[in-house]
Amino acid sequence: MSGDTILNVAPIEIAQSRERRPVTAARETVFDIRNLSVSYGKTPAVKDVSFEIYRNMVTAIIGPSGCGKSTFIRTLNRMNDLVPSAKVEGDVLYHGQDLYASRVDPVQVRRKIGMVFQRPNPFPKSIFDNVAWGLRVLGMKDNLKDRVQHALEQAALWDDVRHRLKKSALGLSGGQQQRLCIARALAVEPEVLLMDEPASSLDPIATSRIEDLMHTLKRDYTIVIVTHNMQQAARVADLTAFFSLDVLPDGARTGLLVEYDATEKIFTQPSDKRTEDYVTGRFG
């Protein structure tokens, strides 16, 4: 016997790619959405949606125009309250608490669950005041400068604007304005960031910066993003929910959740034919 062995070196761990993390890994539920339906007047917009959104993950909502993505994401911080005709049925539990219970203050909800919109919408004020605005409203006035700087740093905008904080926010580029809106949302220390098509008005470079930003921010925040751009969902999201349109017996069209899974699954082996048709571009 030679006593030789090739196994005398410790076996190298099979390095799993991050996405292959077993589905059983502990995940903390932030939103538990149960049988959620929303209608505008008598017209249903989304029907019977149930799924869970997890902490420190990016969850993407994709689907064709009009399938209720914006309607859905707005239920997560009660933005639909501002639309008089909107009627919300079913439950949205936030950390197990009913978000729509009568004692819940919608202003507090929107503080914890911030939102960034499709079009950058800075106030016609200075860059500093844009970020400080929410802090002042909420009385978070201690260390105001530090808080503003921290928010701008988190939004990867600090280096661009540190020397022009007193200048008007409207002088920023579109991509900078969008990052300013993200900073404004982050300043009040939310837990969740909702983004409805945050990059659809931006050029590819600015889009790429926003996507990198999401990748960094998910360490500290839970992110839900609505996007028209399937490739964007593929790039940034850990989990993807595909919504589509269903024709009801009375001929009305309504949005529904077709499939919800790990993003890599949705883009390599979706379970539902409708998802496959959509992600391969064969949909209608």
Next chain:
Amino acid sequence: MRITLQEDLDSINANLLEEGQLVLRALRGALNALREADAELADEVIAFDDEIDRRYISIEQGIEVLLARQTPVAVDLRLVLAMLHTNLHLERMADYCVTIAKLTKLVANVEPEPRMIQAFEEMGSRAEEMIRVALDAFVNRDLEEASSLVDLDELIDRANRRVVRQVLELGPDPARTEWGLRMIVVSRCLERIGDHAVDIGEQVAYLVTGEFREFTDASHPVERS
């Protein structure tokens, strides 16, 4: 600057280099088992292949997901395709190590011919060197180092041709003849490992230049001694 894409590329790349190290271990094990006619070590080499296969599949899946999610283009796309090919070449090399181990077991009771064992040791070291050169060229995107694999391969090819002659000289003993015939296959395995190293070198050239061309054209061979 596309953090996720870069992280994913780096992770697959690291995985691939580790696979290369595993293949080197399998080859060393196979060569030692052959030299010592050690059936137990040969079994270990055969079992070790599962680990390499797992690595192979994990890289393959990583690339599938990366293609689906990150839509790489230009140099990123070439890197992904080169990694896809290289992964397959490494896995094939490991399969040849298994074949050598199996042949070793089949003739473990026959006294090996020292002169030929010496020749295999030399071929094996050359094959090991070629794997190292190929991986190194891949890491450093080194076109010159990649091209040098052609000359190294020529040395293995020559040694392979000598083995046939040596087997013919083994004499009439049927046990020795059987041993010799098995050893022709062993020799062929080492020679094929060298070919796969050259193929990895071609992937490096593709990665660097953006053009794929074979270093040598097997269907129009140059005159050989």
